[in-house]
Amino acid sequence: MGALLLWSLLFLFLAPKLPDTDELVAEARQAEITLLAADGEVLAVRGVSGRPYVTLDGIAPAVVQAVLATEDRRFYGHFGLDLAGLGRAFLANLRAGSYVAGGSTLTQQLAKNLYLTPERSIVRKLNELILALWLEARLTKDQILEVYLNRVYLGSGAYGVEAAARRYFGKDAGDLTLPESAMLAGLLKAPSYYAPTNDLERARERAATVLGLMADAGYLTADEAAAARAHPAGLVPAAAPFAGDFADWVLDDLGERLGKPATDRVVRTTLDRRLQTAAQNAVAAGLEDRPGIDAAMVVLDESGAVRAMVGGRGGGMNRAVAARRQPGSAFKPFVYATALAEGRAPADRISDAPLTVGGWTPRNAGNKSYGQVSLETAFAYSLNTVAVRLIDAVGPKAVASTARQLGIESGLRPVPSLALGTSEVTPLELTAAYLPFATGGVRRPPFGVERVSDADAGLLYARVPVEAPVLDPPVAAGMRDLLCAAVARGTGQRAQIPGREVCGKTGTTQDNRDAWFVGFTGDFVAGVWVGRDDAAPMQGVNGAGVPARIWAAALAASPRDPRVADLRPAVRPEGGDQRTIGDGTYALHSLARWWRRTFGGG
Secondary structure, eight states, rough: OHHHHHHHHHHHHOOOOOOOOGGGGHTTSSOOOOEETSSEEEEEEEESSSSSSOOOSOOOHHHHHHHHHHHHTTTTTSSOOHHHHHHHHHHHHHTTTOOOOOOOHHHHHHHHHHHHSSSSHHHHHHHHHHHHHHHHSSSSSHHHHHHHHHHHHSSSSSSSHHHHHHHSSSOGGOOOOOOHHHHHHHHHGGGHHOTTTTTTHHHHHHHHHHHHHHHTTTSOOHHHHHHHHHHHOOOOOOOOOOTHHHHHHHHHHHHHHHHHHHEEEEEEEOOOOOHHHHHHHHHHHHHOTTTTTTOOOOEEEOOOOEEEEEESSSSSSSHHHOOBBBBBBHHHHHHHHHHHTTTTTOOEEOSOOOOBBTTTTOOOOOOOOOOOHHHHHHHHTTTTHHHHHHHHHHOOOHHHHHHHTTTTOOOOHHHHHGGGGOSOOOOOHHHHHHHHTTTSSOOOOOOEEEEEEETTEEEEEEEEOOEEEOOOHHHHHHHOOOOHHHHHHHHHHTGGOOSSOOOEEEOGGGOOEEEEEEETTEEEEEEEEEEOOOOOOOSSOTTTTTTHHHHHHHHHHHHOTTOOOOOOOOOOTSSSSSOOTTSSHHHHHHHHHHHHHOOOOO
């Protein structure tokens, strides 16, 4: 009796205004989303296509089976709350010491998607439970499942299985095959991460897991699951839309940020159509006659706005945001930034002799050694031994901390080889982490949406600028010198643009599996990655070649920064204007240079 009274009180005080269940079908309609480029021109229109709502008998049975096997096997037996599932999830989380499993039923997920915000709190969880029980009391199990399958987010701006079936496979939900059904069900775990438009192979691997769960649940035999794995789903063959990778990235972010749109929306994005065209053309030209090799490119302005994004020349993966690859020497700026922050200067001299750290002996390209060199020369020519000496001096944890402060979000192993870029990153995060080198030490996270309005021009969302100082201005100025030297006379010379100041860094990983160029000119920071999706070695491709040429071809179309009249001398001749560590003059020199750049003057 006491428990019943407590529950009644919770229902009275916590339950939100309960909607009319008759409205659920109407609200399951897929709204239309219009994406605008930065100049106001229509970039893409996503949403309403075909039937706005599909009944359960219009959905392929394999979809229903895959969803139940993956998300809620006891759906038809519980009352909205699966006590056994909650118990198992609690024990799994207790053993792991963190959140690794959930016990939400499909009814709870529907309640959350329909009426609740994505916040995590005890009150919200209680509201979810109350709404789940209310849905179970008002609707049949088939109705709950039907509404769920019409409302759930499945990546790339698609809400509901009908929209997702058309988006990914070009067919109605009732015509989906077993492999396609498994792929859609696999998206429920993480729609953006597993979306086949972001990474087709990852989506297929997830679908294979779902097929195994279907066999475990008794919906398939082992032979049927194996046959479906042997013939995985593919995307509908269609011409890649202009800036399609960017559009999908924006829609995924909006889905997570704002939830399912109740009305049609207009989204003003940051995309510059001229720069997007230049980037796409540069990637296509740079990869001509190079079968099996792909590329990704991201262009940001100094505010962090994504002005261009190319996920590759082939469909099935947005490599700009989904490809995690080793950056090689393109990671070295974080090592040098840490060293400059601790008092070193570009003119300081350091030994380039071979060394061994923890049983590991790094080598320079061609096994060459140049003796005593300046940090500027070592950076320009990407000498590995110097980078490892620096990380050994400042500590791998300090370098990892610098990289995280500048914007690297992927996990970094704090070991000496981190200096040579052995931890994986995405092209977008690496490019964004270079932005503070171009802005005097200020970090601004990348973004693709300026504002969102409804069909009546009512404002639903407007971006609020976010920034944080992450490097002292003299350190940022010193890094700019190093990056300019790498292009002026070092490994990045093929990224030069006549009449423009270009600063950047090349990167090539072991056996030429990955090739990078990341840098900036004027108001734009851009990054290019080139490689094979299977990480196989490439012949004749390194960071100093194809990526640098793609970068220069694309950025040549960017507006010239009016604040930079001419190229300034980016390099001091070896042997001149050199200092020893700790003489204290370089900081003043850099501070004066930063002052002149920022406020003008001689």
